Amino acid sequence: MLEVVAAFARWFQLAANLIILGSCIFLVIAGKEKQTYSAQWVEKLERLFPKLAISIVIGLVVTLATTIGQVTGDISKLLQAQVWFDFIKDTRTGQIWAGHLVSAVLLTLFVAYLRKNEKARGRYLFCALIATVPLIADAMVSHSAAEGMTISNVMPYALHIILAGVWLGGLPALLLLKYEYVTLIKSKKSSFLDVQILNRFSSMALPVMLLIVLTGVIVGDHIFDDHYAALVATPYGWLLSAKILLLCIILAIAASVRSYWLPLFASSKDGFETKKNAAGMRKWVRIEFLLAVVLLFIATIIANNATPAKYALIDDWPFPFRFSIVATWNMENVAVQVWCGLAIAALALIVLYLGRTANWSLKRLIAISAVLVISGLAVALPPLTIEAYPETYLKPPVPYDAVSISYGAELYAEHCVDCHGPQGRGNGIKARTLSTVLPDMLTEPHTVEHTPGDFYYWISFGMKDTDMPGYADQLSEEDRWDLVNYVYGLSRGYQARILSPEIIPNRKNIHPPVFAYTTYDGTSGVLQDYRGKQSVLLVIFSWPESNKRIVQLKQNYANLKAENLAILAVPEQTLTPDELLEVTEDLPFPLVVDGAHEIVQSYALSRRTMNRADLLGRGSIPDHMEFLIDRDGYLRARWIPLAEETGWRNIELLIKQVELLNNETRAVVAASEFIK
Incomplete structure (x- = not known):
């Protein structure tokens, strides 16, 4: 129960923070004209700021309370001020939380100041800068920061959520601007000034979204740490896949608004047409915002509750294959086939450009592009597949230590040396009598091309269509992992010759x-x-x-x-x-x-x-x-x-x-x- 409350509290305070940031940025790009800041939609937006700022503070307090409750295991201790004080004083999480709370309080005070003073572009920009500080503090307690409090770990995640705020937080301002047209405008055409504002936001949103994707890839690469199989086999991966799917839908909606609805609104010739086009744009922006809120909730769970991909356990790989560039790239014709497939998929971009130029319908554009992408992947991916097993991504329970390797060497001498040879080169005394050529496990990169789980499976159950027997009945699980460690010791030892x-x-x-x-x-x-x-x-x-x-x-x-x-x-x-x-x-x-x-x-x-x-x-x-x-x-x-x-x-x-x-x-x- 505490985890659920904590997730909602983090999501609540983060969403409020992002909306303040994005709304202030939206008001900054709205322009220098004074009449912009006297509009009703700006007044309505500003009324939200104090409530949002207080929501950040409340969310932080609830978050700390749930954290203390989880750590102590006793909710009643939340009534003891000393417990709170000790947690804040003695833990890094508590210290970061204190800084987070201070920055949120400062943001609340500045928002109150902003409401009582003359509206100005510079003040909105300063408010946006203050709003980034709590987001940086939030990045300091993420999974990325858990790997080490360094700039390389924290900065990509901090930029990712700040950029998300610039985009997501600007959508409520956009909705209020459209609401003014839908409910108030009776007969006038679309305002040139308001069209300018929308064009500026739309032009800014595209590079911001691309940067969000880029920083997301950087953060994801750090979190996955080459353990990309977790994307389809762990709760973390499933949540991230859902997030990526939502992002793709949001990008498609944003592209539609930018390429279809915004030009229609800009070219409106009378009040009825203006109101109609504003309502259509507002509907799709509302859907985009709601999906973004859901995406943010998923991102909150990923960042604070789900086990990071690199630590997630895949006890049972669900597919009989996996993709491996390292193990397949040097095989005959693989590179040619992959590049041909990617070239076919890349044609989709050319079709999109030419189709837009020729004013193709949206359905035609999507259908042809989708066929090209699917066809390209169908050509490029199959050559990169290799056989996989339920144990392929099993994480070794036995450390790669001297005792395990030494014992693995003894087991190797007893069970493996006659075939694989004393140094693992496949030249044992029985090697010539076998029906298959044995691999050179010393000088060839087999431990790079295959996973520890692959070797564990082969040692346990043998290799299909070869003379390699399984030893599950003769050796314990720990013994088999000792053998795997020894095989890796052989390979890594040879790599150390450099x-x-x-x-x-x-x-x-x-x-x-x-x-x-x-x-x-x-x-x-x-x-x-x-x-x-x-x-x-x-x-x-x-x-x-x-x-x-x-x-x-x-x-x-x-x-x-x-x-x-x-x-x-x-x-x-x-x-x-x-x-x-x-x-x-x-x-x-x-x-x-x-x-x-x-x-x-x-x-x-x-x-x-x-x-x-x-x-x-x-x-x-x-x-x-x-x-x-x-x-x-x-x-x-x-x-x-x-x-x-x-x-x-x-x-x-x-x-x-x-x-x-x-x-x-x-x-x-x-x-x-x-x-x-």
Whole structure:
């Protein structure tokens, strides 16, 4: 019940805010002429402003009350002022709400001032600017802002709702202007001034609507994060699809008003014709406004109640296929067929232009354009389809961590190596006896072209028309996900061959395995402890082969620590008590003992370099490897002395890389702890 009340309260205050913003913008573009602001429709519009402003304040109070009720689980606590005070003081949501409320109160005061003073274009513009502040505050508690309070996250959403206000909020003013004609005008023709106002608003509305679509695409791309299957398989996607459908209908109505009704109104020759055309335009604008209000309600639910697409679970994909450009584009004739289909669909735009020029009827225009678009999609989309399964978009329940990968390697050696080979290249001892050619899972981009759910399905139930059996009866669900993690570890490890001792600025695309560990002095931790705080140098070493390097790191630790770099040392083999004493003597950074084996096994998958492919047989683990992981959890650089002799032996080079990482300002989502 509280969620329903909260949704209506957010919608109520947001709609009121948008109407004030849009109405003020409408009055600004109405013109400089004083007679414009003395019209009855302007007076009626201004009477709404105080009520709308107070509605924003009331809506915010109800919203906070429902939020506190949901958080505490006890509605009776809403009667305790201290609970409200503590929530506002101690939570980011409460602090943003306080700023939101202050901006709404300021808007209410200015609206009252506006009503009691001379009407002027500049004051309406200033009122519109004040009305944008609560909308920006609203953007700061959206799903986009939840990913991080950064300009890149908040600004697109803020622009999206501000632009929506400029368009949607202007419709009531347009309706009142048309109402004046329908109810008051008896015999005069359409006013040149009012036609000018309508033309200005119509001319402004088109680019504003295009910008609304553009910012919506940007926000949607951020929210979906390549998880576009959620558009047709989750409540969030269904709501967004409904929103998009409504927007398309609204755009069609707006285009009709602009291209048909507005010219008719402008060319009216007498009072009866003016009133008739004004009534027709008003009817369609009213429908447009009502649909926009419904769209706003759906948008409110999406923004505040629905689980974001990237986090929505698709436990059962409903279709036997899915679209994938990555997996199909390089197949024979796919690109040609897709481009031909898009060209056919693009002809619809040419038909629209030529049809308008030739004064075709609206039905003819829509019918021919629709046939071209549908035909184009029928040609372009089928080549991009690949087989899908109920588990295709299943999200892994097992983290992509060192323990899972290490155990997955053991399962792979037991069940898969005879066919797929020791490094997953499809060259096992049984490979030649099979009826199908096995894929190279190491060097080919199969983990990019297919989802983790695809691999889980194949491991569980086998692959149709191949010799691949299913292991659902032999392996537990967790075991199968461990195998999936290992397969991804193989592929990501091969992708890491592009790494070198020098970072590529702002290139964060390799997700390393996370891990838990215990050091020789009993301290425990996880790699994620360093997120947002420090970069990590993971040193995987052999003893005594790495003795000189460990000594060098000890001697330069103060300089490295000054750059806010943490060091974790991980031995490749179990150290004897004597070796442990040697290594830890005056060691200023942690030495991992519990969890070391799993860390070594999982990070050894990233041992290959551009000049040392290591693709034959089982491969070999170098005696020494170092990995530089940034504060967002991404693997950014790597040094393997066996392949790059100098590298970070030059401590200054290492310090330089850490400095570059420290100076990066580009905000990104932290590396995922699950494969996707």
